[in-house]
Amino acid sequence: MKTNRRHFLAGLSAVAPFSYLSSRVDFAAETLAPATPDYFTDLGVSSFINAVGPYSSLGGAEMWPEVLEAMEYAIKNKARMTDLHDAVGKRIAELTGAEAAMVSSGATGAIILATAACMTMGDQEKMERIPGSSGMPNEVIILKSQRYMYDRSIRAPGASLIEAETAEDIRAAVSDKTAMMFYLLNRPENTKIDVTEYVSLAKELGIPIMCDAATTVPPVSNIAATVASGFDLICYSGGKGLRGPYSAGLLLGREDLVRFARMNGSPNHRAYGRSMKVAPEEYLGMMVAVETSLKFDEEAEYERQLRAVNAMGRELTRLPGVTVETAVPGAEAREPYIEVRWDAAIYDVSVADLKRALRSGSPSIEVRALFLSGNQLHLTAVALKEGEAEIVTQRVAEVLQSHGAGMDA
Amino acid sequence: MAGRRTILKSMAGAFPLSMLSAASSEEISKPPARDYFRELGLIPFINAAGAYSAYGGARMRPEVVDAMRYAATHKAKMSELHDAVGTRIATLVGSDAAMVTSGATASIVLGTAACMTLDDEEKMRQLPDATGMKDEVIIQKKHRYTYDRSLTVAGAKLVEVESEDDVRRLVSDRTAMMFFLKPTQKGDDISAERYLRLARELGVPSFCDAATTTPPALNVVDGVSDGFDLICYSGGKGLRGPYSAGLLLGREDLIRFARRHAAPNDISIGRGMKVSAEEYLGMLVALETGLRISEADDFAYKHDRFSTIIAAVSDVPGVTTDVFVSGGHANELYLDIDWDTDVINMSRQDLVQALRDHDPSVEVRAFMFSGGRIQLSATVMDEGEDEVVGRIVRKILLAHS
Numbered sequence: 001m002k003t004n005r006r007h008f009l010a011g012l013s014a015v016a017p018f019s020y021l022s023s024r025v026d027f028a029a030e031t032l033a034p035a036t037p038d039y040f041t042d043l044g045v046s047s048f049i050n051a052v053g054p055y056s057s058l059g060g061a062e063m064w065p066e067v068l069e070a071m072e073y074a075i076k077n078k079a080r081m082t083d084l085h086d087a088v089g090k091r092i093a094e095l096t097g098a099e100a101a102m103v104s105s106g107a108t109g110a111i112i113l114a115t116a117a118c119m120t121m122g123d124q125e126k127m128e129r130i131p132g133s134s135g136m137p138n139e140v141i142i143l144k145s146q147r148y149m150y151d152r153s154i155r156a157p158g159a160s161l162i163e164a165e166t167a168e169d170i171r172a173a174v175s176d177k178t179a180m181m182f183y184l185l186n187r188p189e190n191t192k193i194d195v196t197e198y199v200s201l202a203k204e205l206g207i208p209i210m211c212d213a214a215t216t217v218p219p220v221s222n223i224a225a226t227v228a229s230g231f232d233l234i235c236y237s238g239g240k241g242l243r244g245p246y247s248a249g250l251l252l253g254r255e256d257l258v259r260f261a262r263m264n265g266s267p268n269h270r271a272y273g274r275s276m277k278v279a280p281e282e283y284l285g286m287m288v289a290v291e292t293s294l295k296f297d298e299e300a301e302y303e304r305q306l307r308a309v310n311a312m313g314r315e316l317t318r319l320p321g322v323t324v325e326t327a328v329p330g331a332e333a334r335e336p337y338i339e340v341r342w343d344a345a346i347y348d349v350s351v352a353d354l355k356r357a358l359r360s361g362s363p364s365i366e367v368r369a370l371f372l373s374g375n376q377l378h379l380t381a382v383a384l385k386e387g388e389a390e391i392v393t394q395r396v397a398e399v400l401q402s403h404g405a406g407m408d409a
Numbered sequence: 410m411a412g413r414r415t416i417l418k419s420m421a422g423a424f425p426l427s428m429l430s431a432a433s434s435e436e437i438s439k440p441p442a443r444d445y446f447r448e449l450g451l452i453p454f455i456n457a458a459g460a461y462s463a464y465g466g467a468r469m470r471p472e473v474v475d476a477m478r479y480a481a482t483h484k485a486k487m488s489e490l491h492d493a494v495g496t497r498i499a500t501l502v503g504s505d506a507a508m509v510t511s512g513a514t515a516s517i518v519l520g521t522a523a524c525m526t527l528d529d530e531e532k533m534r535q536l537p538d539a540t541g542m543k544d545e546v547i548i549q550k551k552h553r554y555t556y557d558r559s560l561t562v563a564g565a566k567l568v569e570v571e572s573e574d575d576v577r578r579l580v581s582d583r584t585a586m587m588f589f590l591k592p593t594q595k596g597d598d599i600s601a602e603r604y605l606r607l608a609r610e611l612g613v614p615s616f617c618d619a620a621t622t623t624p625p626a627l628n629v630v631d632g633v634s635d636g637f638d639l640i641c642y643s644g645g646k647g648l649r650g651p652y653s654a655g656l657l658l659g660r661e662d663l664i665r666f667a668r669r670h671a672a673p674n675d676i677s678i679g680r681g682m683k684v685s686a687e688e689y690l691g692m693l694v695a696l697e698t699g700l701r702i703s704e705a706d707d708f709a710y711k712h713d714r715f716s717t718i719i720a721a722v723s724d725v726p727g728v729t730t731d732v733f734v735s736g737g738h739a740n741e742l743y744l745d746i747d748w749d750t751d752v753i754n755m756s757r758q759d760l761v762q763a764l765r766d767h768d769p770s771v772e773v774r775a776f777m778f779s780g781g782r783i784q785l786s787a788t789v790m791d792e793g794e795d796e797v798v799g800r801i802v803r804k805i806l807l808a809h810s
Contacts (some may be wrong), residue, residue: 045494087449109681131537247683275515277653
């Protein structure tokens with residue numbers, strides 16, 4: 001558990017991935033240094049196998065070893081926050097091809113600060129006043145088919161959402177109250193306006209346009225492509241596909257808007273977003289996460305995941321009445337998964353019960369069940385360690401069989 | 410665990426926080442680590458001002474860094490971790506319940522939101538639009554301060570009071586919370602005790618911002634026992650925990666509501682105020698360690714740093730020094746360096762600027778003194794940095810003698 005948590009990192013291990021982290025533990029006997037307490041066990045926080053992926057509720061992605069190293073550096077060495085924010089922002093902008101960049105407290109933090117920036121445009125009085133938003137642009141255009149869980153954050157600094165579907169809708173809806181147009185990159189399907197047209201419409205109407213691209217990495221090459229597609233602001237999650245710090249994210253885009261977003265953020269004392277603090281270790285860690293991701297052999301990692309999910313699929317299709325399909329999300333992070341379906345006539349178990357049984361079993365396993373009505377679940381290998389795919393397969397099979405018609409004792 | 414002195418003695422050497430980089434033979438053969446800040450063109454920076462957010466916050470305790478490393482390399486489900494750490498912190502400080510936030514400001518935002526919505530999920534979704542809900546926060550006029558900005562982030566308005574009569578007159582069914590600031594520079598029109606009694610009598614949740622009232626960590630226990638329904642602390646300052654972490658302590662129901670307003674809940678207004686697993690655990694360990702380590706040990710450490718600086722500057726003609734403990738709600742040790750401007754031709758501002766422009770750059774406390782005086786804090790000073798600071802101050806003062 002403590003070392004070599006990702007077998008595909010083995011290639012990097014002239015310096016073993018976590019050796020510098022765990023050396024205190026490993027050499028404890030010789031140095032008599034006190035061993036790190038096993039905090040989670042002490043607290044009664046259980047370990048689990050993550051067949052879902054880097055969800056926030058499950059702790060996000062495992063950070064790159066390089067990120068951990070950078071974070072320890074930033075903890076040991078001090079810097080003035082403004083200088084650090086300037087320097088890291090500049091470096092991330094260079095790496096991604098964006099005009100400017102900042103590190104936020106996650107993709108949601110980026111959406112909030114971006115919205116605040118487009119509402120206030122650097123006006124001190126307005127910045128002091130939000131979420132009170134009278135007398136300033138406070139409407140955000142969103143495509144009806146792209147309404148989603150996190151559009152809640154657009155409203156946080158005091159904006160309201162205006163739904164639109166077509167270019168005509170948008171033209172009719174845009175006024176001097178319009179602060180921003182919003183686009184959700186991972187949901188292009190069912191839109192009545194295509195992204196290119198949406199972006200050019202925003203330009204034509206002179207409205208800043210923001211793109212939530214939070215979950216569209218890997219591959220990391222998507223960032224440069226999205227930056228080039230003309231959005232004024234784009235946000236990414238830091239602690240997921242980029243394998244940076246959990247509570248970090250990126251806001252990329254126009255120099256003025258990123259500057260305004262920063263003005264609304266920490267450590268500015270009276271900023272609306274003072275509470276969305278980003279630690280220096282997160283700031284630097286995020287930069288190193290981008291650097292490392294850009295160097296990483298994503299194709300090999302993709303192949304590893306594909307092999308792992310296919311192997312799980314092969315095992316599970318041995319069960320009568322179980323079918324498996326391998327899929328790769330289109331607009332989402334390129335993380336292959338298998339969709340497992342079972343014949344309800346053979347296995348009398350709902351997906352909710354199956355999920356619960358896997359969670360409460362030993363070891364505890366988290367699986368993805370997007371539609372709790374049907375008999376289907378998803379398994380990914382993004383966060384699976386060596387040997388865990390086999391355990392997941394075996395447990396899913398066991399639970400299904402224990403509900404098998406005619407298989408009960 | 411050995412006392413703080415012992416740890417620091419055994420750590421003496423090249424690495425001030427050598428617990429971070431266990432000096433085994435393996436380590437020595439490792440290629441030198443990257444100097445990220447140099448690469449970024451940042452001039453090395455020594456913080457002799459104190460644990461300010463703008464300067465990177467506190468010097469985290471080695472135990473905290475250790476715990477953060479642990480949390481970064483072990484998996485936990487966030488809700489389980491939040492429950493477990495919350496329970497442990499509450500036990501440590503004697504509160505009903507506890508949560509870790511993304512800093513004291515976030516504690517204020519989430520605490521206010523909790524008092525506005527209580528457990529009404531529709532209202533939680535509706536914020537910052539506060540139509541139809543309690544949206545007023547009572548604050549003493551003398552308690553207006555920089556961070557009262559965070560009281561309005563969730564959509565509330567401030568209602569100023571100067572007397573108990575004002576409170577009785579202005580509390581209504583719109584009142585969400587009564588806010589108290591500890592300490593204030595201007596004093597109180599209504600003492601904490603009377604303010605609290607009033608809040609209870611009127612049935613309004615009370616909130617105390619005690620962010621800056623540590624060290625020592627033991628002050629948290631005292632603060633909780635004052636009896637406010639909610640009380641908040643900064644994590645990355647006097648408690649020497651993670652930079653973007655803070656504490657919200659208090660009534661079980663209110664903490665539960667505050668958590669629903671926070672990450673990782675999707676309906677929440679505070680989804681942007683993420684707290685990582687390493688920050689959550691690190692905050693617990695900061696508190697545990699702080700409560701275990703005596704104030705005398707922390708003072709001794711700071712005193713050593715100041716002794717080094719004093720030794721470096723005391724023979725400069727015209728210079729006098731003074732080490733003292735600040736009064737008030739936090740016990741901090743400070744060093745004043747005074748100089749006779751007739752002997753050393755330098756204003757306070759000249760020296761502050763010269764220190765800032767130096768490589769390495771040194772930041773001292775931002776106080777306006779008349780004549781020749783600067784004030785230093787050793788809170789964020791590593792061993793070895795004291796020598797550098799002493800050398801630089803000496804060099805600059807001598808150059809103007």
